[in-house]
Amino acid sequence: MKESIKVFAPATVANVVCGFDILGFAVNEPGDELLMKSATKPGVRIISIEGDEGKLPLDPQKNTVSASVISLLRHLRRDDVGLEISLTKKMPMGSGLGSSSASAVAGLFAANELLGSPLSKMELLPFAMEGEALACGHGHADNVAPALFGGFTLIKSYEPLEVIALPVPKLFCALLYPHVDVPTRDARQIIRSKVLLKDAVTQWGNIAGLVSALYTNDYGLLGRSLKDVIVEPIRSILIPEFDYMKAYAMENGALGFGISGSGPTVFSLYHSVDDAQKVLTSLQKHLADKGIKSNIYLSEINETGPTVI
Amino acid sequence: MKESIKVFAPATVANVVCGFDILGFAVNEPGDELLMKSATKPGVRIISIEGDEGKLPLDPQKNTVSASVISLLRHLRRDDVGLEISLTKKMPMGSGLGSSSASAVAGLFAANELLGSPLSKMELLPFAMEGEALACGHGHADNVAPALFGGFTLIKSYEPLEVIALPVPKLFCALLYPHVDVPTRDARQIIRSKVLLKDAVTQWGNIAGLVSALYTNDYGLLGRSLKDVIVEPIRSILIPEFDYMKAYAMENGALGFGISGSGPTVFSLYHSVDDAQKVLTSLQKHLADKGIKSNIYLSEINETGPTVI
Numbered sequence: 001m002k003e004s005i006k007v008f009a010p011a012t013v014a015n016v017v018c019g020f021d022i023l024g025f026a027v028n029e030p031g032d033e034l035l036m037k038s039a040t041k042p043g044v045r046i047i048s049i050e051g052d053e054g055k056l057p058l059d060p061q062k063n064t065v066s067a068s069v070i071s072l073l074r075h076l077r078r079d080d081v082g083l084e085i086s087l088t089k090k091m092p093m094g095s096g097l098g099s100s101s102a103s104a105v106a107g108l109f110a111a112n113e114l115l116g117s118p119l120s121k122m123e124l125l126p127f128a129m130e131g132e133a134l135a136c137g138h139g140h141a142d143n144v145a146p147a148l149f150g151g152f153t154l155i156k157s158y159e160p161l162e163v164i165a166l167p168v169p170k171l172f173c174a175l176l177y178p179h180v181d182v183p184t185r186d187a188r189q190i191i192r193s194k195v196l197l198k199d200a201v202t203q204w205g206n207i208a209g210l211v212s213a214l215y216t217n218d219y220g221l222l223g224r225s226l227k228d229v230i231v232e233p234i235r236s237i238l239i240p241e242f243d244y245m246k247a248y249a250m251e252n253g254a255l256g257f258g259i260s261g262s263g264p265t266v267f268s269l270y271h272s273v274d275d276a277q278k279v280l281t282s283l284q285k286h287l288a289d290k291g292i293k294s295n296i297y298l299s300e301i302n303e304t305g306p307t308v309i
Numbered sequence: 310m311k312e313s314i315k316v317f318a319p320a321t322v323a324n325v326v327c328g329f330d331i332l333g334f335a336v337n338e339p340g341d342e343l344l345m346k347s348a349t350k351p352g353v354r355i356i357s358i359e360g361d362e363g364k365l366p367l368d369p370q371k372n373t374v375s376a377s378v379i380s381l382l383r384h385l386r387r388d389d390v391g392l393e394i395s396l397t398k399k400m401p402m403g404s405g406l407g408s409s410s411a412s413a414v415a416g417l418f419a420a421n422e423l424l425g426s427p428l429s430k431m432e433l434l435p436f437a438m439e440g441e442a443l444a445c446g447h448g449h450a451d452n453v454a455p456a457l458f459g460g461f462t463l464i465k466s467y468e469p470l471e472v473i474a475l476p477v478p479k480l481f482c483a484l485l486y487p488h489v490d491v492p493t494r495d496a497r498q499i500i501r502s503k504v505l506l507k508d509a510v511t512q513w514g515n516i517a518g519l520v521s522a523l524y525t526n527d528y529g530l531l532g533r534s535l536k537d538v539i540v541e542p543i544r545s546i547l548i549p550e551f552d553y554m555k556a557y558a559m560e561n562g563a564l565g566f567g568i569s570g571s572g573p574t575v576f577s578l579y580h581s582v583d584d585a586q587k588v589l590t591s592l593q594k595h596l597a598d599k600g601i602k603s604n605i606y607l608s609e610i611n612e613t614g615p616t617v618i
């Protein structure tokens with residue numbers, strides 16, 4: 001067994017516009033860094049967490065990262081193993097960027113690597129979902145799957161769980177996190193439990209179009225498919241300046257624009273890195289003028305999932 | 310201008326399980342045959358219709374075939390042209406097999422060919438939809454598009470109309486038309502106008518999985534995606550022995566089984582032509598034992614749309 005390993009796990013965009021609850025993708029920035037060291041004393045301990053403003057629990061049973069790893073060790077019948085975790089959050093929490101998924105995936109990937117990779121990524125997925133459930137109250141896979149596999153992932157079904165890796169478009173993803181509070185639970189609660197059949201038909205035309213666009217590299221179709229008539233009209237109310245930001249991005253080179261996860265982060269996709277940078281800079285200034293601080297991130301789609309750094 | 314042309318246009322399966330209102334495919338059998346002759350007297354006339362049991366109107370303004378062709382000629386400003394149509398229905402009407410679409414496509418394809426192909430198939434589509442609207446009271450494209458283009462077609466959106474040709478699986482399609490009456494209008498009316506969001510999410514996971522399966526030739530995934538939690542549970546009530554037929558087909562080699570269009574025809578897809586034939590024969594006998602007559606058809610997926618014969 002190796003002494004220690006340092007890994008990166010990516011932030012993720014879930015609920016990709018027309019793909020509510022079933023589609024997510026990973027980005028190269030931001031993400032979490034995690035250092036894991038083997039220890040002689042059995043059990044999983046959290047040594048330090050940086051960048052969380054003291055919000056995350058250090059109790060191994062309550063923290064997403066350690067709880068996922070504890071489940072993994074139990075599954076592998078390795079209660080002899082001792083692991084010490086130092087987590088560096090390099091992304092905002094509660095922002096709609098899959099923060100808890102990135103941490104859980106980082107921990108599981110690191111532990112699996114230290115143990116000589118006994119499980120495949122697909123086999124790690126249920127443990128990451130367990131961690132996600134601890135953090136968010138539901139075990140959805142649309143953040144953990146792309147964080148683990150990289151790229152665009154389709155959660156084809158939950159029962160049984162089936163994840164499909166879709167082709168990855170060569171596009172730049174611009175992320176903007178406005179510093180307003182949209183708890184995941186609230187964002188779920190305002191969604192109606194029933195939708196009009198005609199809207200559902202529009203939505204499944206769009207998701208089918210989006211999947212086709214990914215396989216054929218048809219970025220025009222990709223843009224025309226990135227439309228959400230069901231969730232975005234409701235959730236966007238919680239995000240300041242949403243309509244302005246969307247219109248500005250779409251007029252300045254974005255192929256699509258939407259809410260990342262349950263918000264308040266918004267994402268947009270671009271051919272041109274310059275367009276993406278220009279839009280991010282302008283929107284950050286626009287929000288600042290309204291008295292709203294924000295973080296911005298720009299990267300390509302992440303194709304690898306977690307990596308050793 | 311040629312003197313005459315004889316064409317075939319295929320029957321189609323619309324509302325393909327999880328693809329309600331957006332997905333259809335064409336089959337090599339059954340279909341319509343149409344003979345069109347140029348005439349010196351301007352205008353479009355129906356000379357004869359066979360196989361319709363006298364149900365279709367001979368009035369050119371009221372018949373789907375001639376009305377579509379009249380619209381086409383008006384668009385092309387060719388009121389000098391005279392055309393005489395002899396239609397041979399080689400498929401049941403009101404059966405959920407896109408009978409009116411096949412006829413409209415046959416007429417438009419024949420007229421366009423006689424006139425030297427002034428329009429592309431994509432340009433012919435609106436005229437076929439107009440004919441479909443005359444027959445069914447709504448201008449849905451999920452029968453006319455596959456009848457016109459062949460293969461699997463996705464109606465990505467209606468406004469604006471966008472049709473996408475998906476890859477065609479090398480499978481056999483078994484069709485069984487039980488002789489019971491399910492008018493399209495009734496079949497639409499029993500569908501609820503609102504659906505549960507969680508069911509809609511399941512459905513768009515399935516349609517996304519199906520599209521992915523078509524691009525990757527993953528027939529296992531194709532089978533797992535051919536599920537409908539929204540429309541089939543309601544519409545299948547109108548089809549005698551539906552649950553029995555579905556279970557029997559799925560246990561005997563079918564990758565998927567569902568209602569064709571708004572029924573009462575049911576379709577199923579197979580790797581093996583022998584499995585398909587065996588299932589069709591058994592189900593036909595099963596229905597006969599219950600006192601229900603049926604037609605059965607077996608063919609590969611049609612890849613061409615209408616053809617000159």
